[in-house]
Amino acid sequence: MKNTARIITQASPLNSDQAQQLDKLTRTLTPLQSMWVSGYLAGQQSFQAEEKTAPSLQLAASSPSTLTILFGSQTGNAEAVAQQVLAAARDHGIQATLLDMAAYKPRDLKKEQALLLVVSTQGEGDPPDSAQELHAFLHGNKAPQLDGLRYSVLALGDSSYEYFCKTGKDFDQRLSELGAERVHERVDCDLDYDDAAEQWIGAAIKLFEQSPETADGKQLQSGSTAAPAAVGPTRKNPYQARLLTNIVLNGRGSSKEVHHIELDTEDSGLVWEPGDSLGVVPSNPLAVVDELIETLALDPNETVSVTDTELSLREALTHHYEITTLTRPVVEKYAALAESKRLHELLSEAQRTAFSGYVQDRQLLDLIEDHPLKGLDGSRLIALLRKLPPRLYSIASSHQANPDEVHLTVAAVRYKSHGRQRQGVASIFLAEGGGDKGTVPVYVDRNKHFRLPADDVPIIMIGPGTGVAPFRAFMEEREVLGASGANWLFFGAQHFLSDFYYQTDWLRWRASGLLTRLDVAFSRDQAEKIYVQDRLREQARELYAWLQEGAQIYVCGDAQHMAPDVHAALTDIIADQGGLAPEAATAYLNQLQKDQRYHRDVY
Amino acid sequence: MSDVPDHHSDVEKIKRRSRHLRGTIVQGLADMATGALAADDTQLTKFHGFYQQDDRELRAERKLQKLEPHYQFMLRMRLPGGCLTPQQWLALDAACRAYGESTMRITTRQTFQFHRVLKKDLKPMMQAIHHAGLDTRGGCGDVNRNVVATANPHRSRIHAQVYDWAQKISEHLLWRSRAYDEIWLDAPASDVPEHEPLYGDSYLPRKFKVALAIPPENDCDVLANDIALIAIVENGELQGFNVGVGGGMGASYGIPSHYPRLASIIGFCTQQQLLAVVEQIVGIQRDHGDRSDRMHARFKYTIDEHGLEWVKTELAQRLGQPLAAARPYHFSDNGDHYGWLEGDDGLWHLSLFIENGRLADFADFPLLSAMREVAAEMSRQGIGEIRLSCNQNLILARIPVAHKDAIDALARRLGLLDGLRHSALRRASMACVALPTCGLAMAEAERYLPDLIGKLDLIMRDLGLEDTTIVTRMTGCPNGCARPYLGEIAFTGKAPGKYNVYLGAAHNGERLNKLYRENIAEEDILAALRPLLERYARERDDGEPFGDFVVRAGIINATLEGRQFHEQVLQPKT
C-alpha cells in the first residue's frame, strides 16, 4: 500500500478531496479488507453494467487501460478457466475485465494493452462459435497493428484431434504477427487441462503485475464479476449416480445402438438447465487394462503414484489414464522411448495425414504391438499417458420436470479395426451399466450458449441422431412451464422404424399441441438419401416466416457433416426467402448467432 | 346428407362424414412422423382394401423403446372367382418382394393378402396392383367383399359362365366414389358431387359376402355367405341359381346371440334375374340391417330378427315377383381335388396344396420363387391361368395337353408337387392368419396348425386312417375366418396355446359343428381326440365321414340351425 496516495492523486479521475478520503481509508485497511473493498466496488460496477446491457453475455465493460481476459468457449471449459484467471488477477490486485469473445468489439483490440486469451478449438480445428467473429477479424484485412499490446494465450483442446489447439495457436500467431508482444509462451492444454491451466495462470498473472503501467504508477484495480458459484458435484468431485434404467432405443434391424440412460439424482445436489450436458467420468474396461498389462509384461500390482496417491498399476490404468485413444503427445513420448525411426518419421510434419490415418482407428495396444518396447515399467508407462478425460452427454430431461432423474441418450461406440473389436470408453461404460456398483460418476457441465429463450419465443430445433437429446429436455421444460412459444423439431436418422429416438414422446407432444411441427428425415428408407437439411430446404418458406417472427434456432449433434450442412441450408434459405445475396445471408446468420438466436451444440 | 341418428355406431358416423371414403387419408399418408393413419381413417381404408395392423409381438418391446407400435398394413385384393393371368401373378410377386416382405397369402376367399406393407409403400403398392390390371376396392369394409366361386374348372363351360357371373356381381356391387383413383392413382380431384348409387352415403351396416358354387363341389362353403348362389345345371346347361341368404361364421365366446349361421335357401332365379336379385337382397340389408350394434349387424341377424318369410316377401316386393321354387342339388364335399384333372374342353388343371395359403421362400423350400418360375414359364409359353381356391390352394389351370408334361416336370422339379404327398388330413386342413398380424387373434393358427396336424397324423397313421380326409380347421379367435364351424374337427383360439374344440360338421359344408371341449392345450387336445379317432376307425360305416360319425355315435349333438349352435353342448365326463 506504499504508493497508493501517489497513484490516486496522479493517475485517478478523482478530485483531490475524494483522493484524500480514499487515501485515508486505504491506509487503515488490512489486506483482506482492501480486497473486499475492491471487490465491492468492482461488483457494483459490473452490476450496473449488467443492468445496462440487459440479458446479454457481457460481464463488464472493457476499459483500455486494464487487463482484459477474453475467452472463446463452446462447452464452457475455456470460460471456467477464464473465470479462474479473473479470480487470480483479483487476488493479485490487478484490475481486469472478463469478456466472452462474442461480446467483444473487435475494433477495441487496438486500445488494449494487456490481454490474456483463453480459447478452445472446435470442429476440425475451428474456433468455437463465439470466437468466430474475432478470429475472422484478426485474420482479415481490417486487422489493426497491435504494437504495444502484451498478451499470452491459453489454448484448450484435445490431442486426439488432428488440429490440436489450433484456434489458440491461430490467435497466438496472429497477435504476434500484428506486432503484439507475447509475454508468456502459449500453453496448449489437453482434456486434462486443470494443472497446465493453473500453471499458466500463475505465471501469466505475475507478468502483468509487474506491467509497465503499474511500474509507472498506475494501480490496476481488480475488476470482478461474480462467477457463478459452483453448485453441487464437479468434474474433480463427481456424484456417484445410480443407474436406474438402460434401454436400447433402436428397434430390431437397426445398425445403431443408442441407449436411453436414466440416472438417479435424488439428493445429489445436481442441478441443470435444459441445454446443459452431463460430464461422465468413466473407467476403462478391465479386459482392456489386463490385456495392456499382459502385452507389456507388467506387474498389475506395481505401485505407481497418481497425483500424490499410491495406487496399484491396474487401478491407475482402470480409473485414471486413457489407455485406448492415441494422441500425438502420447505417440511422441512413446517414439522417444522406443527410439523408433519409423515412428519418428510418422510424427514428422510431412506425414501429418499418415499420422492421422494411423491413430484414427488404432489404439495404444496397436502402437505397442507395431513398435514393441522392452523394459517398460508401470511408472514409465503412465508417464506416457494422458489422464482419462470425462465425456460429455447432452442432458435429455428437464430438472424442472423431474429433479430426481437425469436422462442421457448415448450412442454406443463399437467398431472393428485391425482385427480387434473396439469400444468407446465412456459410451460403453454407460451402455454396460456403469461401474461395479452400478453407479456412474457425473457432474453438470453448463452450456449457457444453449438455453431456451423466453417462454413465448418460438424455437426451431434441429437434432438428428443423438442430437435430439437436449430437445427432449427443452420440451419437458416447456411443458411444465406451460411456455406458450411454438416449437418445431427436425429429426433425422437412418430408419424410421428402428431409429426414431423418443418417437412416442414427440407424438404425444404433437398431439397435445406443445410440439407445433415435427419434420423427419430418414436417410436410408428410400433410394436417395434424405437428411434434415433437405427437410429444412423443403420447408424454406415456413422456416423463414418463423425466423421473421423471432424464432430461435438450435442445432445439436454431429459436428462433422450435419452442422455444416445445416448451416449451409440455413444460409441458402435465408438468401432465397429474404432475397439476399449469399454474403448478406451469411451476415444475417452471423447476426443471429451474435444475437444468441442461433445456437449450436455439436460434437 | 341427412344426419346419422345418435344411436348409430361410431363407424356409421365416420363413414357418413368421410366425403365418400376420403377422410384425411391423404394427409395421413403424408405424415412421416408416424407409421399409422388417423384412427378414423383406418375405418375408411378398409373400403380401399387395407387394414392398419401392428406386429403384436413387438408391442411391449417397442413401447419400452419409446417407439410407436410397428404399424404396418394388410392389403387384400379384389379377385372375383380367384382367377389371374401368369403375368398378373408375376406383377404381384414383384410387388410383394418390393413392399410386402416377400410374402403373399392366399385367403379363404380366394384372393391375396399382402402383409407388413409400410405406410410409405402403400401408394406404390396400390399402383403396382393397378398396373397389373387389378384392384383392392372393397377388399374389406362395409360393402360387398370378394365374390368367390368354385375354383376347379374341370366343368369348363359351366365354370366359365359361373366365373363370369362372379365378375359381374363383383362389378355390380362395387363402391363407386372417385376417392380410390384420387388417393391412389393420382386422379385429379373433381367438384362434381358424388353419390353411391347402390350403397348411399353410409354404405352397408357391415361386411357382405357372395359366393357361387357349382355342385357337387362346395369348395367355397357357399352356405357361409350372406348370399349363397348354387348353380343349377340341367342337361349340361346352366339354368340359373338357387338362392340362399344369411350365412356367416362370426361368433363370440359366451354370447349366445352371436352365432354362425348357414344360408337358408329361399328359391331359384334365372341368370337373367341374377343381378337384380343380388342387388335387391343387398338393398334389404342396407335398409334394415342394424346400424347401432356392429356385433349384430350382419345380414344373418337381420333375417333371424325379421324371419325368413319376411325376407322372401320383402324381396318379392322389390323384384315385383317372388322367386321360383328352389331346385334340387347335391354337394359331395367342400375340399379341393389335388393333382391333374382334365376339363371337359380338353384343357388340363393341376391343383397344388399350399399349406395355409402362405407363399414365401421358406428356409427349406423356396415356394414363392418356385411359383414365380412356373408363372414365368406359363407366361413365356402364353398358356393357362392361375386360380386360387377358397381352401387356400392354387390351380395351374387351362394347360393345353401339349404343355402338360412340361409343366408337370417343372412343377415336380421345383418341389411344388411335394405337397401332394402330405397326409389327407393335412391337405384338408386350413388355418386363418392370426398372430402376429391379426389384431383379434387370441392364439396362434397359421403358425401352429401344421405342428398340431403333424401330431394328429401320427395318431391317424397308428389307426390306419392316413388316407381318410377329415376337414380340420383352426382359427385364432371365434370370428371364423377359416370357417371353423364347418370343420369336422375345429379349433378356435381362446388364449395362447389354448383352444376350444368343435366337432360334427358335415363333410360337405351343409351342417355346422358344435363345441366339444373348451379352452384346452395341445396335450389335452390329443388326449381328447385320440379315443374318438379310435372309435371312428373301429365303428365307422363304409365311407362315413368323421363329422357324421360323431353325431351318429352321440358324441356331439347335431347343430341344425345357427341359433342352436350354442345349445345342447354336452358336458365332458370327468
Ligand code: SRM
Ligand atoms: C385373411 C382371412 C383369413 C385367412 O386366413 O384367409 C381373414 C382375416 C381376417 N379377418 Fe376374416 N378373414 C378371412 C375370411 C373370413 C371368413 C371366411 C369367409 O368369408 O368365407 C369369415 C367368416 C364368414 C363371415 O364373414 O361370417 C370371416 C369372418 C371375420 C370376422 C367376423 C365377422 C362377423 O360377422 O362376426 C371378423 C371380425 C369382424 O369383422 O369384426 C374378421 C376379421 C378379419 C381380420 C381383418 C381381423 C380384423 O378385423 O382386425 C383378419 C385379418 C388378419 C390378418 O392379419 O390377415 N373376419 N373372415 C380371410 C380373408 C378373406 C378375404 O379374402 O376376403
Ligand SMILES: Cc1cc2nc3c(=O)[nH]c(=O)nc-3n(C[C@H](O)[C@H](O)[C@H](O)COP(=O)(O)OP(=O)(O)OC[C@H]3O[C@@H](n4cnc5c(N)ncnc54)[C@H](O)[C@@H]3O)c2cc1C
Ligand atoms: C457437448 C457434447 C455433448 C455430447 N452429447 C452427446 C450425446 O448426447 N450423446 C452421445 O452419444 N454422445 C455425445 N457426445 C459425445 C460423447 O461425449 C463422446 O465423445 C462419445 O460418447 C464417445 O466417447 P467414448 O468414450 O465412448 O469413446 P472414445 O473412447 O472416446 O472413442 C472414440 C474414438 O473412437 C474412434 N472411433 C469411433 N468409432 C469408430 C469407427 N467406427 N471406426 C474407427 N474409429 C472409431 C475414434 O477415434 C473416436 O474418436 C457429446 C459430446 C460433447 C462434446
Ligand SMILES: Cc1cc2nc3c(=O)[nH]c(=O)nc-3n(C[C@H](O)[C@H](O)[C@H](O)COP(=O)(O)O)c2cc1C
Ligand atoms: C466437436 C468438437 C470438436 C473438437 N475439435 C477439436 C480440435 O479440432 N482440436 C482440438 O484441439 N480440440 C478439439 N476439441 C476439444 C475441445 O477443444 C476441448 O474439449 C475443450 O476442452 C473444450 O473447451 P470449451 O468447453 O471451452 O469449448 C473438440 C471438441 C468437440 C466437442
Ligand code: SF4
Ligand atoms: S379368425 Fe380371428 S384370429 Fe383368425 S384371422 Fe380371423 S379375426 Fe384373426
